[in-house]
Amino acid sequence: MSTGSEREPERPVSTPPSGQRVWQTDMLTDLFQDPLDGGYTDAARARRERGPLASSTRRTRRGFTVVVCVVIGVLLAVAYLQVIARAPARATTRVELIKDINRRTADTDKLDQRAESLQDEVNGLRERELSDTAISQLRELEAATGVRKVTGDGVVVTLSDGPNASSERLARILDLDLQLVTNALWAAGAEAISVNGRRLTSVTPIRTAGSAILIGNAHIIGPYEVAAIGPSDLADDFNDSATADTYRKLRDDKRLELGFDVDEKDDLELPAAVMPRLQFAHVPQPSPSPSGTPTPSTSPSGGGK
The missing domain is CATH 3.30.70.1880 (Protein of unknown function DUF881)
Structure with missing residues (x-):
């Protein structure tokens, strides 16, 4: 058995006709004795020959890092100052919007009250012209439809x-x-x-x-x-x-x-609802034919009135 410092004897792989023996290195033995790839060895040798990294290169890299950090810091400071500078304007705009909303809401409430008052006035004028039976029926219909x-x-x-x-x-x-x-x-x-x-x-x-x-x-x-x-x-x-x-x-x-x-x-x-805007359907009128005879309407019978 061989030790770590000894190499396994080479073994013959074939015997040529001339009588000489050709020897080939055992691949597994070579792998265990030299596990490091040769490229790493070459790189280490080149680093030793070139020497340590030049101090000027280190200074250049350090200076570039400092410049980048300074630029980022300046950008962050400018962004922060812009946010602070715009805050009063945003607050003022928000206050004005709230005031405008409240003002418009108050105007809408006044208009609603005015519409309700006018609707009560219309109801009174209408009931003045109707009989008691018609008034009773009208009130029931208005209550059911929500306009009273x-x-x-x-x-x-x-x-x-x-x-x-x-x-x-x-x-x-x-x-x-x-x-x-x-x-x-x-x-x-x-x-x-x-x-x-x-x-x-x-x-x-x-x-x-x-x-x-x-x-x-x-x-x-x-x-x-x-x-x-x-x-x-x-x-x-x-x-x-x-x-x-x-x-x-x-x-x-x-x-x-x-x-x-x-x-x-x-x-x-x-409360009564604001009088809705009612929509009415109309039966289309028959269009005249070239001979002057009206053409019957194509709408289905029993259409809207």
């Missing part, structure tokens, strides 16, 4: 965002939530419904515009109060609905904790 103020006993359902609404979307009240609650109240027998004082009619949409909830064209904010007037068992029927059960579970969910409360109320007063 109504009072009565009912229920108020209050919805509000959960404490994690800023980070958890499911903890926010959306237009869909108000739609589900109002539909459940209609199904439970509600005769009139308002959301945050905005009366619902058959043509009043509950929708989202950006992050705001709109009732018709009016922007509302939470907490959201859905008031409904109806029969004496309205609250019980609503509480037994699947919608109420769902929102009770969302209220009890520790991750969401949506606000949900149902209260029975006496003598609720729901």
Whole structure:
């Protein structure tokens, strides 16, 4: 057995016809005796011959690093100064926008009150010209369609965002939530419904515009109060609905904790809705044929009036 300093004897691999023996190095023995690739040895030899890295090169690299750090620092300082300089302008703009929103909201409320006053005046003038029977029928129709103020006993359902609404979307009240609650109240027998004082009619949409909830064209904010007037068992029927059960579970969910409360109320007063703009369909008139005979209309029979 050979030691680490001794080399294994070479072994003959073939005997040529001339009688001489040809010897070949054992590959495994050579691998264990010289495990380092020759390229590493050549690189080390070249480094010894070239000597250590020149001090001028080191200074150049160090100087380049310093320049890069200085440039980055200057850029960060300029960006910070620009942010600080623009902060007062942004704050001023925000304050002005808030003032403008409040001013326009106040103007809208005044216009709503003016429209309600004019509507009451129109109702009074109209009833002056009608008989008692016609007035009674008219009032019932207006109350049912939402264009007349109504009072009565009912229920108020209050919805509000959960404490994690800023980070958890499911903890926010959306237009869909108000739609589900109002539909459940209609199904439970509600005769009139308002959301945050905005009366619902058959043509009043509950929708989202950006992050705001709109009732018709009016922007509302939470907490959201859905008031409904109806029969004496309205609250019980609503509480037994699947919608109420769902929102009770969302209220009890520790991750969401949506606000949900149902209260029975006496003598609720729901305002009249602004008179909606009604749309009417018209039957198209038959167009004359070249011979002068009117061509029958192609619209189906029983069209709109």
